[in-house]
Amino acid sequence: MSDPKLVKEHIPMIDAILLGDPDAAEQAMKTHLEGSLERYRDLLRVRSARPG
Numbered sequence: 894m895s896d897p898k899l900v901k902e903h904i905p906m907i908d909a910i911l912l913g914d915p916d917a918a919e920q921a922m923k924t925h926l927e928g929s930l931e932r933y934r935d936l937l938r939v940r941s942a943r944p945g
Contacts, residue, residue, distance in 0.1 A: 902925040
């Protein structure tokens, strides 16, 4: 099942690419990658907090 937040992050990238707007595509990609980095950091925090 798709994560609605991830789908929402991809829509601006797709729109910018389809519109031929490289600046908007770059910004959308940066936003997406920042969100991805934060999600991975959260996962690492959760895993490192587990005992054992």
